[in-house]
Amino acid sequence: MQFIDTHCHLHDPAFFKPEDAEIALKDSAKAGVTKLLLVATSLEDSKRAVAFANAHPEHCFASIGIHPHEAAKMTEPEITQALAELAALVKEPKVVAVGECGFDFFYNNKTECLAKQTQLLKGQLAIAQANNLPVSFHVREAFEEFWNVFEEYKSIRGVLHSFTDTEEHLKQALGHKLKIGINGIATFTTKKWQTDLFKSIGIHDFVLETDSPFLTPSPKRGTINTPENVIYITEYMAELRGETKELIAKATTANAVELFGLT
Numbered sequence: 001m002q003f004i005d006t007h008c009h010l011h012d013p014a015f016f017k018p019e020d021a022e023i024a025l026k027d028s029a030k031a032g033v034t035k036l037l038l039v040a041t042s043l044e045d046s047k048r049a050v051a052f053a054n055a056h057p058e059h060c061f062a063s064i065g066i067h068p069h070e071a072a073k074m075t076e077p078e079i080t081q082a083l084a085e086l087a088a089l090v091k092e093p094k095v096v097a098v099g100e101c102g103f104d105f106f107y108n109n110k111t112e113c114l115a116k117q118t119q120l121l122k123g124q125l126a127i128a129q130a131n132n133l134p135v136s137f138h139v140r141e142a143f144e145e146f147w148n149v150f151e152e153y154k155s156i157r158g159v160l161h162s163f164t165d166t167e168e169h170l171k172q173a174l175g176h177k178l179k180i181g182i183n184g185i186a187t188f189t190t191k192k193w194q195t196d197l198f199k200s201i202g203i204h205d206f207v208l209e210t211d212s213p214f215l216t217p218s219p220k221r222g223t224i225n226t227p228e229n230v231i232y233i234t235e236y237m238a239e240l241r242g243e244t245k246e247l248i249a250k251a252t253t254a255n256a257v258e259l260f261g262l263t
């Protein structure tokens with residue numbers, strides 16, 4: 001079986017020492033997680049994701065972008081400058097996506113951050129559109145604002161990373177042909193409506209992700225999450241949906257290859 005982790009932060013030295021990242025990468029490949037998408041959260045982190053992918057070209061690809069959390073720390077001219085640098089970095093051959101970008105009003109005060117988060121997101125959608133790249137979206141407690149912006153940009157493809165929102169927003173996402181990123185939350189949520197949602201999603205509509213080092217799936221709770229744990233998410237989804245692990249692995253790998261154009 002082969003798996004793709006479509007969202008991890010293995011390149012980020014805040015979470016992984018270089019030698020630990022090497023070990024995690026080797027263990028993941030051995031376990032069948034042969035392709036990883038390193039998702040960046042800031043301009044500096046984007047440069048690191050590209051460097052890590054360049055150093056591990058066999059297994060790694062980069063998604064470059066600026067997380068909505070960053071908006072609060074940046075001035076408008078700084079955002080403009082960072083977007084210009086992203087627009088240049090996106091030309092690197094290992095870059096297959098833009099993001100993670102979006103809106104987050106769970107950790108950020110909406111009144112204070114809406115304008116700057118909007119500027120950041122719009123800039124990144126323009127870069128994705130100009131380069132015909134898919135987008136890794138982070139949207140938390142902010143779907144109304146998100147759809148307003150998203151709908152201004154035609155033909156944007158992408159994934160709603162770590163989706164845990166309502167069925168209504170799920171339907172809207174699928175209507176826009178977005179994929180749903182499913183991670184460890186599925187394995188440990190106690191909310192039945194969320195479990196029902198993960199059970200109901202069509203097999204062609206989701207991809208797997210770890211969000212490593214965060215969101216460690218059961219039965220590995222309490223340890224640092226690494227990309228190889230995508231296997232536990234696969235096992236859980238197979239059991240929940242009454243499908244084989246092979247089917248989940250094959251379908252989600254194909255979905256990820258198609259979305260991100262991984263070769």
Ligand SMILES: [Zn+2]
Pocket residue numbers: 007009039100211
């Ligand atoms: Zn992430």
